[in-house]
Amino acid sequence: MLFSTSVVARLPLATLSIGLLVHVERLTGSYAAAGLAAGALAIAQGVGGPLLGRLVDRHGQTLVLILPALVSGTALAVVAFLPARTPLLALLALAALIGFATPPVGACMRTLIPLLNPGTEPRAYAIDAAATELTWIAGPPLALTVGSLAGTxxxxxxxxxxxxxxxxxxxxxxxxxxxxxxxxxxxxxxxLASPQMRTLVLVMACVGVVFGATEVAVTASAPSAAGWLLGLWGLGSLAGGVVAARSGGGARDGRSFALLLTFLAAGHLSLAVAPPALIVLAGTVIAPILASAYAMVDKAAPTGTATEAFTWLATATATGTAAGAAAAGTLADFTTPTTGFLLAGTAALTAALIAATRIPSPHHAATHTTRRTNAAALIPTTRRAPAGETP
Structure with missing residues (x-):
C-alpha cells in the first residue's frame, strides 16, 4: 500500500514539465516563454531536491514532505487560474517555487525500502525503478489528454x-x-562528502545526457512518430526493470554496473543506423541501471545522508538530461538529427569507464584487503608497548 501511494504521488511529477510548458504557452502565446518556465522548474527542482533531502535526514519525513506538498500544490493551483498576459516574471517565479518545493517522495520511499524489504533491497529497487518508468510513460500523455479535453x-x-x-x-x-x-x-x-557518492552522481549525470540526447534525436529524426518511439523506449525500460526485479536486482559492483552501461551505450549508438523501432531494446537496461545506482547508495553515502543521496542522483540525472538535450539540439541544427544518438552512446561509454575504474568490484576489494593483510604481517611486533597499551 505504501509503495502504491508513493507511485501515485510521483505520477504528477512526471506531468509537471510538459503540463507547465503547454499552459504557459497558452497564457503567453510564446514557446520561448514556455521554455523558460520549464527551465526554471527544472533548475529549482535540482536545487531544492538535495536541500529537502537533507532536511528529511535530520528531521524525519513527515513535516518535510507535508509543507512542500502544500506549497507546490497551492502554487500549481495559482498558476492554473492565472489570466492570459500574466507577466512572465510572475510565471517564472511560480514555476521556480513549484520546482523548489517538489516533495522528494521517491527518495523517501527508497530510504524505507531496507525497512520494508530487508535482505531483498536490490529486487525492491528494481521494482521501484520500473514503477518510476511507468509514471514517465503514463504521465505526459495523461497531462496532454486532460489538457486537451478540460484545459491546460x-x-x-x-x-x-x-x-x-x-x-x-x-x-x-x-x-x-x-x-x-x-x-x-x-x-x-x-x-557528497563520500568519493563513492560523487562517483555515482557523475555516472548518473552521464546517464542523464543519454536521456536528453535521445529524446531530442528521436524527436528531430522522426517527428511524426516521436511519441510512439519514446513510449517504446519507456516500455523497454519497464520490461528491463521487471526482469531485473525477478532476477534479484541489477548490478552489485563496479564491473557489472559498467557492463550494463556498456550495453546502454551499444543500444543507443546502434540507433544512428538501426530501424527506429529497435529503441525498445536500447531502453531495456535503463531501469536496471537506475536500480543498481539506488542499491549502491547504502554503501556509498555517509551514514545519516541516505535521503539527500537519493535526491542528488535525481538532480544529477536531471542536469545531465538538460545538458544532453541542449547539446543534441545544437548537433541536430548543424549536422544530422541522428548525431544525437552518437552523443548518447558516447555519454554511456563515459559512464561505463567511470564505473569500471572508480567503483570497487569484489575481486579488487579482496585483493586490496589481502595486500593490506600481507603488508601488516611484515611489520615487526616486538616493540615495547607503552604503559597501558596491549602490544
Missing amino acids: GTALALAGAVLLAATLAFVLSPTSRSWRSKAVSRTRSSA
Missing part, C-alpha cells in the same frame, strides 16, 4: 491535487512517520 489549467490543478493528496497519504503511514535517519546524532556532512 485544469490539468495543472488536478496534478497539484493528486500530488498533495497522495503525499499526505504517504506521510500518514506509520512507517513513514516513524522513520528516522540511521545516525543517532544527525550528521553535518553532505552526502
